[in-house]
Amino acid sequence: MAIQSPSLDLTAGAGTGVRLTPVAITRGYWQSVARRLRRDPVTLVCGVVLLLVVASALAAPWLGLSDPYKTSMIRRLYPIGSPNFLLGTDELGRDMFSRLIYGGRLSLFMGVTPVVLALLIGGFLGITAGFLGGRVNMLIMRIMDVFYAFPSVLLAISLSGAMGAGAENTLLALTLVFIPPICRVSESVTTQVRGFDFVEAARASGAGTLTIVRVHVLGNVLGPILVYATSLISVAIILAAGLSFLGLGVKPPEPEWGLMLNTLRQAIYVNPVLAALPGVMIFITSICFNLMSDGLRAAMDVKA
Amino acid sequence: MDSVLSVDRGGPAQPLLLAKNLRKHFPIPGGLLGRATRVVRAVDDLTLSVAKGETLGVVGESGCGKSTVARLLMRLIKPDRGTMILDGDPVDEPHGITVNELRRHVQMVFQDSYASLNPRLTIVETLAFAPKAHGLPHAEARGRSRDLLAKVGLEPDTFADRYPHELSGGQRQRVNIARALALRPRLVILDEAVSALDKSVEAQVLNMLVDLKDEFGLTYVFISHDLNVVQYLSDRVLVMYLGKIVEIGDVEAIYGKPQHPYTRALLSARPTMDPRRRTQEAPIQGDPPNPIDPPSGCRFRTRCPFAESVCAGTEPVLADTGKQSVACLMYVPGSGHSKAA
Numbered sequence: 304m305a306i307q308s309p310s311l312d313l314t315a316g317a318g319t320g321v322r323l324t325p326v327a328i329t330r331g332y333w334q335s336v337a338r339r340l341r342r343d344p345v346t347l348v349c350g351v352v353l354l355l356v357v358a359s360a361l362a363a364p365w366l367g368l369s370d371p372y373k374t375s376m377i378r379r380l381y382p383i384g385s386p387n388f389l390l391g392t393d394e395l396g397r398d399m400f401s402r403l404i405y406g407g408r409l410s411l412f413m414g415v416t417p418v419v420l421a422l423l424i425g426g427f428l429g430i431t432a433g434f435l436g437g438r439v440n441m442l443i444m445r446i447m448d449v450f451y452a453f454p455s456v457l458l459a460i461s462l463s464g465a466m467g468a469g470a471e472n473t474l475l476a477l478t479l480v481f482i483p484p485i486c487r488v489s490e491s492v493t494t495q496v497r498g499f500d501f502v503e504a505a506r507a508s509g510a511g512t513l514t515i516v517r518v519h520v521l522g523n524v525l526g527p528i529l530v531y532a533t534s535l536i537s538v539a540i541i542l543a544a545g546l547s548f549l550g551l552g553v554k555p556p557e558p559e560w561g562l563m564l565n566t567l568r569q570a571i572y573v574n575p576v577l578a579a580l581p582g583v584m585i586f587i588t589s590i591c592f593n594l595m596s597d598g599l600r601a602a603m604d605v606k607a
Numbered sequence: 608m609d610s611v612l613s614v615d616r617g618g619p620a621q622p623l624l625l626a627k628n629l630r631k632h633f634p635i636p637g638g639l640l641g642r643a644t645r646v647v648r649a650v651d652d653l654t655l656s657v658a659k660g661e662t663l664g665v666v667g668e669s670g671c672g673k674s675t676v677a678r679l680l681m682r683l684i685k686p687d688r689g690t691m692i693l694d695g696d697p698v699d700e701p702h703g704i705t706v707n708e709l710r711r712h713v714q715m716v717f718q719d720s721y722a723s724l725n726p727r728l729t730i731v732e733t734l735a736f737a738p739k740a741h742g743l744p745h746a747e748a749r750g751r752s753r754d755l756l757a758k759v760g761l762e763p764d765t766f767a768d769r770y771p772h773e774l775s776g777g778q779r780q781r782v783n784i785a786r787a788l789a790l791r792p793r794l795v796i797l798d799e800a801v802s803a804l805d806k807s808v809e810a811q812v813l814n815m816l817v818d819l820k821d822e823f824g825l826t827y828v829f830i831s832h833d834l835n836v837v838q839y840l841s842d843r844v845l846v847m848y849l850g851k852i853v854e855i856g857d858v859e860a861i862y863g864k865p866q867h868p869y870t871r872a873l874l875s876a877r878p879t880m881d882p883r884r885r886t887q888e889a890p891i892q893g894d895p896p897n898p899i900d901p902p903s904g905c906r907f908r909t910r911c912p913f914a915e916s917v918c919a920g921t922e923p924v925l926a927d928t929g930k931q932s933v934a935c936l937m938y939v940p941g942s943g944h945s946k947a948a
Contacts, residue, residue, distance in 0.1 A: 332726075332727055332770065499722050499723075500717040500719055500722040500723035501722065501723050501724055501725045501733075503683060503717070503723075504715070504717060504723050504783075504786065505736065505737075505740075506683060507681050507683055507710055507714065507715050508710065508714075508736065508737030508740055508741075508789075508790060509707040509710040509711060509737070509740065509741065509790075510736070510737065510740035511740070514740055518725075518728070518736060519725050519728075522725070522727040522728075523725070523726070523727055
């Protein structure tokens with residue numbers, strides 16, 4: 304049976320030995336996502352900046368930086384551009400550049416880990432609620448609504464306050480804060496996908512629930528959920544910094560951007576630019592995560 | 608994969624599928640604590656049989672329950688009441704076959720060709736999914752999928768590794784048909800399967816459906832609102848109104864001598880190409896009543912030009928009138944209707 308479509312030319316070409324490569328045809332989903340990303344300069348720049356921040360934080364011990372813990376009473380609060388101290392020194396005479404790079408380790412860790420943990424737990428709960436619907440959905444989502452009743456900052460502060468200061472408790476508190484929003488997004492995307500005829504058709508083929516979720520649901524919901532989680536990383540970094548600022552997170556003398564912002568507070572009249580530097584790092588990192596998640600969402604939109 | 612059920616068991620005279628008193632009412636959440644206080648009576652006590660090898664056309668207005676019937680026959684939704692028998696085997700009953708076994712022999716093609724294909728799977732992955740879920744090895748499932756692609760007129764080398772958005776509407780619907788055939792079913796339910804296609808593609812797909820039916824020995828339930836297409840394809844036709852069958856019979860009888868006032872109104876509302884055969888009958892008035900609260904007695908009486916007071920009190924049941932069965936008091940002797948014998 305003949306079908307009227309341009310593809311006939313392609314098969315004809317292949318038959319005569321002329322190998323036509325149907326570029327626009329065999330391209331997979333992720334390849335087209337990558338192609339759209341390459342055409343998006345904002346996302347690319349953000350990605351490069353993030354890569355620099357993450358790589359320098361990871362490689363900090365091998366970069367030949369000066370000791371971020373070494374204090375000196377005589378060279379406190381050197382201004383930016385001082386010899387040997389590119390970004391000056393803090394209120395205890397420690398090298399700011401070194402502390403900012405090292406600070407990225409904890410700050411990024413505190414930003415990314417809770418989101419990843421919340422993604423696993425909240426994503427599982429949300430997809431379960433969305434796919435099963437009915438009473439299971441009701442139960443899970445109403446519990447999430449209870450957490451939603453509190454503003455996330457207050458929830459994080461009260462959880463950290465109740466469990467005591469320290470990095471582990473901050474991680475735990477932030478994870479709990481991020482489970483409800485991720486769960487809600489996962490639930491709504493899954494509910495939407497579940498309503499499509501191809502899920503109905505899969506049920507009609509007699510496949511089991513787990514197989515249907517694995518083959519037909521996950522592939523269609525993971526993208527949007529991951530994009531949303533990326534945008535939460537910036538919130539997590541800011542929240543973690545805020546908790547440290549309040550004295551509920553990391554304890555001194557650890558270099559961490561939020562904590563540095565706190566301790567440099569007293570120097571704000573002496574050297575305001577210096578005191579703002581950790582804030583600049585938080586700002587750059589979080590805005591890069593946000594813009595990158597926007598770019599990813601646009602690139603992953605099939606209809607774009 | 609091919610169980611005993613795949614072969615004909617009861618002989619040609621035994622209906623392939625028998626549905627008795629199927630009923631589906633959808634609750635409308637509302638009232639205090641989301642308790643359902645009212646229901647949509649989507650399908651009400653529907654009894655039908657599908658003979659082996661025939662094409663049963665199902666027609667009716669939007670919202671009359673056609674798609675609910677399709678989903679009930681596939682058990683995608685559970686009926687509130689009623690029984691189904693597949694070639695002698697009761698479905699979902701202790702001594703019968705399971706719903707999963709039913710689904711192996713009854714498959715369905717959906718209307719929306721785009722929404723019914725997973726956008727993240729290639730065509731061959733979509734087609735191989737059901738056979739693999741039923742335990743066919745990977746390579747064999749892919750081989751069968753490529754064969755099926757060829758059967759529905761799509762060159763396997765060109766189309767197997769494409770994604771749904773790279774196909775036209777007609778090509779996608781061919782893939783959907785191939786998917787329905789992947790489990791080698793005996794009955795295929797086509798729910799508005801060609802309605803979204805443009806006329807020339809629709810004609811190609813219809814001809815293909817006829818060819819596939821002969822080749823695979825299929826039986827079709829063809830649901831459509833397009834009366835001409837149903838006439839072309841069907842052996843028997845079932846007319847639905849507000850969740851009930853109003854008339855059922857051979858295609859010649861229904862189209863040649865329609866008896867129920869609703870069938871007559873439907874057929875006369877068909878546009879004709881011949882100016883000399885202008886529509887004479889008055890067109891059907893208004894919209895169908897709300898299925899939440901259908902009229903008492905005969906459900907068509909609110910729009911029926913022959914309605915009398917008796918129609919509000921007595922609910923007509925399907926009665927044999929020779930070539931077809933009609934649910935109308937005008938054809939029930941002694942019913943009290945002035946036109947009844």
